[in-house]
Amino acid sequence: MLADAIAAERFRLSRDRVSLFWGFGFMPLIAMLFSMAGDLFVRIVLRKGVPGETTVDLANRAMGAVAGASGPVTALFLLIGAAAIFAGDYRWETWRLITPRNSRVNLLAAKLIVLAEVAAWSLLLTAFTAVLAGLFGSVVNHARLVAPPIGSAFLGHFAGVFVITWLEVLVIGALAAVVGVLTRSTMGAVIAGFVVVFVQSTLAATMQAATWKSLAIPAYAGRILKTFVAAPAEVRPEGGPAGLALVLLLVWLIVLAGGAVVLFRRQDLTKE
Numbered sequence: 001m002l003a004d005a006i007a008a009e010r011f012r013l014s015r016d017r018v019s020l021f022w023g024f025g026f027m028p029l030i031a032m033l034f035s036m037a038g039d040l041f042v043r044i045v046l047r048k049g050v051p052g053e054t055t056v057d058l059a060n061r062a063m064g065a066v067a068g069a070s071g072p073v074t075a076l077f078l079l080i081g082a083a084a085i086f087a088g089d090y091r092w093e094t095w096r097l098i099t100p101r102n103s104r105v106n107l108l109a110a111k112l113i114v115l116a117e118v119a120a121w122s123l124l125l126t127a128f129t130a131v132l133a134g135l136f137g138s139v140v141n142h143a144r145l146v147a148p149p150i151g152s153a154f155l156g157h158f159a160g161v162f163v164i165t166w167l168e169v170l171v172i173g174a175l176a177a178v179v180g181v182l183t184r185s186t187m188g189a190v191i192a193g194f195v196v197v198f199v200q201s202t203l204a205a206t207m208q209a210a211t212w213k214s215l216a217i218p219a220y221a222g223r224i225l226k227t228f229v230a231a232p233a234e235v236r237p238e239g240g241p242a243g244l245a246l247v248l249l250l251v252w253l254i255v256l257a258g259g260a261v262v263l264f265r266r267q268d269l270t271k272e
Contacts, residue, residue, distance in 0.1 A: 005102050005110035009085070013114060016084055023081015024122035027074045031065060032129035039137035054143040058134045063158045065130035066123055067226050070168035070219070075197040076190070081118070082173040083189035085111050086260070087180035095269040104265050108177070112257055115173045120166055127162075153233070160229030167249050168222040172197060174256035181263045210241035218252055221245035 013020060068074075086108075089095045098107060138145050148154035175196060180189035197219075204219035215221045228242035 001102055002106045002109060005106045006113055009110045009114040010117075013085060013118065016088070019081050019084035019088075020118070023077055023079075023084065024118050025125065027069070027077050028065075028122065028126040028129045031126065032133045035130070035133035036136050039133070039140050042137075043140045054141055055146045056134050056138040056141075056143045057146050058131050059148050059154055059158070061130045061134040062127040063154075063161055063230065065126050066158070066165050067161050067230070069123055069126050070165050070172070070222060072194070072198050072201045075172050075201075076194050078119070078122075078169060078172055079176050079190045079193045079197075082115055082176035083180055083186040083193070085115055085173075086177045087184065087186040087189050090180070090184040091186055093271075096271070099269055105261055108261050108264050112174070112177065112260075116166075116170055119169045119173065123162060123166055123169070127158075157230045161226050164222055164225045164229065164246075164249075167253065168218060171218050171249065171252050171256065174253055174260065177260035178256050178263065181260050181267070210245075212244060212248075215241060215245045216248050218249055221249045225249070 089098065135145075137143060172193065176189045176193045179192045180186065183189060183192065200217050201219045204214075204217045204223065207214040207217065207220050210224055215224065222245075224245045225242050228237055228239065231237065
């Protein structure tokens with residue numbers, strides 16, 4: 001029954017091309033265009049007549065793009081896609097048609113799983129568009145392409161940053177699920193979710209010491225984790241704060257996702 005719910009949710013999202021594009025495809029594409037514009041600016045204005053060879057590291061560009069994909073601006077568009085997944089049925093009043101065909105736990109779990117899938121594809125698209133932008137920059141600025149040394153730990157670093165950013169994105173999506181179920185509104189999920197994300201991102205930017213209170217802020221926990229996994233082994237910071245950050249990030253995801261399921265099971269959907 002869960003597999004049927006997942007298949008149905010995938011099909012519905014694939015037909016909602018507007019939400020799919022704006023929620024999960026727009027920011028990778030716009031980031032690529034901004035990067036290309038920056039390279040053109042460097043070529044035309046800053047480097048005009050300046051001698052010297054430049055290099056473009058495609059691998060680090062891809063990792064940097066993925067690491068920054070959980071910021072407040074990206075989160076705003078992510079919330080648009082997540083709100084369409086979790087609150088769209090309230091808008092179109094289709095819950096009363098769907099709930100007799102499957103359990104409520106399966107229906108909401110399917111939405112969470114589909115969100116996780118499409119978020120992963122969005123992060124892969126972010127890395128791909130960053131590589132394309134890097135190739136464009138190398139051509140425009142006549143820069144030499146460089147790669148990580150053979151035998152380096154780059155793939156492990158990239159995978160770690162990817163998974164951590166994915167977890168941050170899922171926490172934002174689970175927040176949209178809770179707000180969407182509570183407000184029964186796509187706009188409510190977007191606005192309230194963005195306010196929470198903006199506030200916690202602002203607080204994270206002011207934190208210095210890695211205490212349990214600061215690590216309880218998802219944005220700060222994600223930053224500590226990405227710093228830990230991306231650092232070379234010889235300069236890697238202490239692992240204690242990173243371990244606690246991972247635990248707290250998972251706790252946020254479980255609590256928010258579980259809270260959305262509990263609230264949804266108790267709702268009266270006879271008019272939805």
